[in-house]
Structure formats: structure tokens, C-alpha cells
Amino acid sequence: MPRPGRNTYSDQKPPYSYISLTAMAIQSSPEKMLPLSEIYKFIMDRFPYYRENTQRWQNSLRHNLSFNDCFIKIPRRPDQPGKGSFWALHPSCGDMFENGSFLRRRKRFKVLKSDHLAPSKPADAAQYLQQQAKLRLSALAASGTHLPQMPAAAYNLGGVAQPSGFKHPFAIENIIAREYKMPGGLAFSAMQPVPAAYPLPNQLTTMGSSLGTGWPHVYGSGMIDSTTPISMASGDYSAYGVPLKPLCHAAGQTLPAIPVPIKPTPAAVPALPALPAPIPTLLSNSPPSLSPTSSQTATSQSSPATPSETLTSPASALHSVAVH
DNA sequence: TAATGTTTAGACCAGT
DNA sequence: ACTGGTCTAAACATTA
Numbered sequence: 579m580p581r582p583g584r585n586t587y588s589d590q591k592p593p594y595s596y597i598s599l600t601a602m603a604i605q606s607s608p609e610k611m612l613p614l615s616e617i618y619k620f621i622m623d624r625f626p627y628y629r630e631n632t633q634r635w636q637n638s639l640r641h642n643l644s645f646n647d648c649f650i651k652i653p654r655r656p657d658q659p660g661k662g663s664f665w666a667l668h669p670s671c672g673d674m675f676e677n678g679s680f681l682r683r684r685k686r687f688k689v690l691k692s693d694h695l696a697p698s699k700p701a702d703a704a705q706y707l708q709q710q711a712k713l714r715l716s717a718l719a720a721s722g723t724h725l726p727q728m729p730a731a732a733y734n735l736g737g738v739a740q741p742s743g744f745k746h747p748f749a750i751e752n753i754i755a756r757e758y759k760m761p762g763g764l765a766f767s768a769m770q771p772v773p774a775a776y777p778l779p780n781q782l783t784t785m786g787s788s789l790g791t792g793w794p795h796v797y798g799s800g801m802i803d804s805t806t807p808i809s810m811a812s813g814d815y816s817a818y819g820v821p822l823k824p825l826c827h828a829a830g831q832t833l834p835a836i837p838v839p840i841k842p843t844p845a846a847v848p849a850l851p852a853l854p855a856p857i858p859t860l861l862s863n864s865p866p867s868l869s870p871t872s873s874q875t876a877t878s879q880s881s882p883a884t885p886s887e888t889l890t891s892p893a894s895a896l897h898s899v900a901v902h
Numbered sequence: 903t904a905a906t907g908t909t910t911a912g913a914c915c916a917g918t
Numbered sequence: 919a920c921t922g923g924t925c926t927a928a929a930c931a932t933t934a
Contacts (some may be wrong), residue, residue, distance in 0.1 A: 662906045
């Protein structure tokens with residue numbers, strides 16, 4: 579297992595699978611969905627190893643996107659010309675990685691056809707995303723213009739809320755946070771400018787800040803304010819022509835990282851039955867405290883993927899089937 | 903035509 | 919030994 583270097587993995591192969599890398603890229607995007615080319619770019623920007631042999635690993639990556647149910651394809655709208663579709667994480671694959679660590683997958687994520695809560699078809703998944711988004715938007719509106727100070731019940735977390743919990747240093751938010759802003763300068767991105775195409779994942783940073791721990795330095799940096807809508811110019815990632823806005827943060831509560839439409843789609847959103855149980859996310863087991871220091875130390879450790887605790891979301895168990 | 907997406911196959915490795 | 923996950927390669931189809 580390559581040991582993370584001081585600032586970068588350099589030319590060593592990162593200890594992440596293609597699934598992990600892809601999930602990272604998608605998670606890092608404000609809209610939680612990226613076209614294939616942007617996924618390529620993300621990986622190459624951050625992992626020099628993947629700047630070579632692009633044909634090989636990109637083929638593998640495409641294979642993974644198609645093969646793994648945890649990735650869903652979201653078609654472009656006609657007025658959003660471009661090659662290929664957007665790729666997003668399946669709403670129910672949140673706990674796919676062991677303890678949120680991208681170093682290790684918990685179990686293979688597989689969608690069941692009988693799983694009506696978590697749609698199996700991409701189109702359904704996309705609609706599901708929008709439904710979730712709409713609900714979240716409603717919650718946001720009800721709470722005012724600022725971050726929703728919603729209790730867990732507001733999101734129908736059904737008792738599976740995880741007000742605290744260990745967040746593995748290799749969880750995506752930690753990885754990305756290090757990449758984007760790491761006071762200690764240990765992030766490999768310290769050697770690489772942050773691509774403008776990848777705005778700071780404010781839902782992550784604000785979450786950390788709202789938790790009073792994570793990355794207040796980022797939140798306070800003014801780089802992106804949590805109440806400031808992401809500029810759509812940063813990427814027309816909205817499917818179905820609805821502007822998307824990340825709303826994956828709530829005070830002390832982590833929301834599913836999914837694309838969020840600012841306004842409902844023209845297509846009638848079917849009346850929601852019971853609010854679907856929450857989408858567990860890679861961020862769902864956010865701890866109340868995780869200092870950047872812990873990330874640094876973990877990054878420099880030789881055996882980082884040793885979760886001391888594993889928080890399993892019962893809801894996710896309802897939604898996804900981990901095929902062993 | 904190149905990029906994107908799907909599918910199949912085989913090898914390797916780790917865990918049980 | 920068996921199983922599952924991952925990686926790699928390849929062929930083929932689709933699409934901008």
C-alpha cells in the first residue's frame with residue numbers, strides 16, 4: 579500500500595480503487611454529479627499517477643461506472659449540449675465504504691429491483707434525487723434563508739441520525755478538505771493549485787464548521803459562504819434543466835449529498851408518499867469532532883484504513899443491499 | 903471520428 | 919479452496 583507522501587501521492591498509485599476515486603470526484607462536485615470528463619480531470623488533477631496511461635485507467639473507470647450499481651447516470655437535458663451523461667452516486671450507496679473511508683468498501687453495493695425506496699433505474703434514481711431535493715428545499719424554506727437548523731426528524735431521519743461518530747481520515751470530506759485547504763500544508767494539493775472547475779465543496783466545509791470542528795478555517799475563509807448559491811457557471815450540472823444547489827448541510831446534521839433543484843422540475847413531481855427514509859451518505863457519519871490534525875496524522879500513517887468504529891445506518895440497510 | 907457507455911473475460915489479491 | 923472485490927483488457931455500440 580503506497581504511503582501517502584508528505585504533500586502528495588506523487589507518482590505512486592493512490593490507495594484508492596477506481597470506485598473510490600470516482601466517488602471522490604462526484605462527491606467533490608457541488609452538484610454531486612459530474613460528466614465523465616470532469617471525473618477524469620478530478621483524478622488527474624489530484625493524483626499524478628493517473629496522468630499517465632490514461633487509456634488504461636480511464637477504460638477501467640468507465641467500466642466501473644457502468645458495472646457498479648452505486649453509480650447512476652443522469653442524462654443531460656437537450657439544452658445542455660455536451661458529450662455523455664452526468665454521473666452521480668446512487669442515493670443508497672452512502673455506507674458503501676467502510677466507515678466512510680474510501681480506502682475500503684464495506685460491501686458491494688447492489689440495487690434490488692424490489693427496492694422501491696431506492697430506485698434501481700437511473701431515471702428513477704434521478705427522480706428520486708429530485709424528490710429528495712424538493713423535500714430538502716421545503717425544509718430549507720421553512721427554516722429561513724440560512725442553513726436549516728432542522729432537527730433530525732425534519733428529514734425523517736427516523737432515529738438513524740448520527741449526531742456523532744468517527745469519520746475516517748480517508749473519508750471523502752477529509753480527503754477533499756485536506757486537498758483544498760490544509761493549514762498544515764500536508765495536502766498534496768498544496769503543491770497543486772485548486773482547479774477552478776472544482777469549487778470548494780461548501781456542503782462539506784460548512785458541515786464541518788457547523789459541527790464546530792471540521793474545517794472552520796475554510797468556512798471562515800470566505801471562499802464560499804454557505805448561504806451563497808453555487809455559481810452555476812461553475813458547471814452546468816443540473817439535469818432536467820433545473821439549477822442545482824447543494825444543500826447537503828444542516829446544523830449538526832448531515833444531509834444526503836445529492837443534486838438539489840432550486841425549483842421543482844416542470845414535470846410534475848409525483849406526490850410523495852411517506853418521505854423516504856434518509857439517504858445515507860458518505861458524510862452521514864460525521865463526527866462532532868475531527869481536527870485537521872487527525873487527518874494529517876492519519877494521512878501519514880502507514881495503515882490508515884483501520885476504522886475503530888463503524889457506524890452502520892439502519893436506513894441504508896433498508897435501501898440498499900450489500901451483496902457479499 | 904473521438905468520446906462515451908456497455909459488456910465480457912481473465913487475472914490477481916485478500917478474507918474466510 | 920472458495921468467494922468477492924478490484925483491475926485490466928478488449929470488443930462493440932452509441933452519441934455529439
